[in-house]
Amino acid sequence: MSTTMVPPVLTPRSVATADRGPERRVAETGVWIAIGTISMSFAALTSALVVRQSSGADWQHLHLPALLYVNTLVLLFSSVTLELSRRRLGSFGLHATLMLGILFLAGQGLAWRQLAAQNLHLATGPSSAFFYVFTVLHALHVLGGLGGLGLVERRLAAGVLSRTTFKAAALYWHFMAILWLYLLALLTIRG
């Protein structure tokens, strides 16, 4: 029935910084885990696409709007600006990334409108259905990334941004670009 309590070697305040290492990397770990699970979701949808393609004779190849390639460049460029900002801890690159991110989403919205104008809606056919599912889910994740970058911006302005938080946010943002390249390839080849 003994209660063993460790003698207080450290003051409570020092716990965060000294005892457990100067910089905890929970944010980075969290993002890596999120990347794992998001990848799994898109892998599941990819397998669904492959199965659905062979289950019915109604698959018609969807010609992607050319605008998507412009959007791709915008997203890739936003990754570059983010990396520049992270290296120098400058806010200009961060603002640029946020603007480019918003521009990407606007571009995606425009691409959806172009498809809708051609009478290609979610329920038109299986290829259009998968196109909307993939691109909308990706856009929602990009939106989440913009929220994260907004947080980084606020912290940077307040001078309380830690490197690990910034790195975590950047990691997620770059993953969004890689995921988009994958989706674009998938939709171009099999969509």
Next chain:
Amino acid sequence: MAQGKGGRAVTHGAATGHAPAQSFLRRHVFSVDHKVIGRQYLDLALVAVVTGMVLSWIMRFHLGWPETPVPGLGKLAPTGAAGGVITPEFYLALMTMHGTIMVFFVLTTAPFAGFGNFFLPIHVGAEDMAFPRINMTSFWVTLAAFLVLVSAFFVGDGPPLSGWTAYAPLSAVGKDAGPGQGVGQTLWAVSIAMFCVAQLLGSLNFIATTLDLRTRGMSLARLPFATWAWFITSVIGLVAFAVLMPACILLILDRVAGTSFFIPAGLVISDRLQPHAGGSPLLWQHLFWFFGHPEVYIAILPGFGIVSQILPVFARKPLLGPRVFIVCLIAIAFLSYTVWGHHMFLSGMNPVSATLFSVPTLVITIPATIICLLWIGTLYGARLRFTTAALFALGFVSVFVSGGISGFFLAQPSTDIYLHGTYFVVAHFHFVMGVAAMFGIFAGTYFWFPKMFGRMMNETLGKWHFWLTFIGVYCVFMPMHYLGLAGNVRRYSAFTDDYLQPLIPLHRFITIAALFTGAVQLIFLFNLIRSRLRGPVAPANPWEATTLEWSTSSPPPHDNFGGHPPVVTHGPNEFGGVGPQDYVMQAEPR
């Protein structure tokens, strides 16, 4: 999932070091404290389990006495049970809701999210989870998912009928497929998608906390067994729920947006040609069971961990082969992703594929069997302290083995084809994941109650609860094997056909046993409430256990260790020493 980046924890003090909240709402309702959130999950599971059990009672009553009205039910469900006698459709609705509530909101919520939230951070020596706000969010999303599911009782034609597996195309076509398949089924899909989000956030927190917030000296090898199990369960959940969520999205789109992911062409339901074409009903089964089989392990592995933590404490011996135990957990996690097709042997699958799914299904029994042998080996020669927690841990081993053995028969396509649609399967999964996981929850409750609430539970009531429950569950589920072998089909609302007539007396016996076992749980409920209010005050370490939660007060302070994070010097498994104290605590100075 994007919230995963919530780096708030990093810059704000001690990893997660939030000050104790002041307002009532912040302390007890919208709390970010993992201990409050853990209790909230357990409270939710308690409400869910009572709901699910009452549903099963109504089903059992109807199976025993199909013509007799259930008193009062006619008023509660005027369409489903006019005059108190339930319709076949309403029976299916009850079955669907029972299965969904139990699997998701009890067997996943209590042993994993509930106990895991309360104890994982303490076990690793942390002040809280890695992302407390995400943790709070995941509870509230779970609660909302539960409310969305239960609301199906009160809308349109009532709850859905397509079972907890929601097989397409009936789950995908809308209200033509029967009462409850309209709004009710949509609510089901929305609820499960929300549940997936909550569990993904929860798993993310568990993994990040285990990897990053371990205190000084807490190497992976020194993690308590329950925490190892929660950690592995999180990894399983992270992959499994990541598949179910997009599957639910596709299902919702088929239902409300006119897509055809799961609905084939030329389908006529209720004399109406369905306006869909080209979809694959089997696609849903693959996606669902890719989640569904790992889900079985999500329900049971926390029980493995809890039992492995409890048995050595009461056997006063170290767990046999601690590293073997962990390797087996990892093997189970890996294999759990390779066996989903064994749920689909009846789907017209190529026999080669069936064999490919059958082999890993048989292989996965090897690590599970090794773990059972480790438990039994731990008990060998032990002078066991028969507390209620120990009894439920032993009961866990018993029911898990009973349920596991019937799995050998079902793992082989040739026997499964006969048994799959019968009560044999009902017996199998209720024992192996339902009752076993419940025994794990009970064992955890009797073991950790003193730590969670600072008061001891009543042992006499606890032992009555154990023995009556133990006998009761065997009376309920053991005869179902016999029913299944006799060809008694499952999911039917009544067995008035000639060849099933002779089995009705056995059904009545099962019904009486189920009502009895359910009534026995009132002892547990009474014990829970009375002990909470008037139980004897618990010391810090009433069971003479080793892990970190027993090094702090009962209940633990807001930051778990009163500002003095423990330094771990020992493993969790150090029992059986000589001298006045036969154990070494993890934080005991060397």
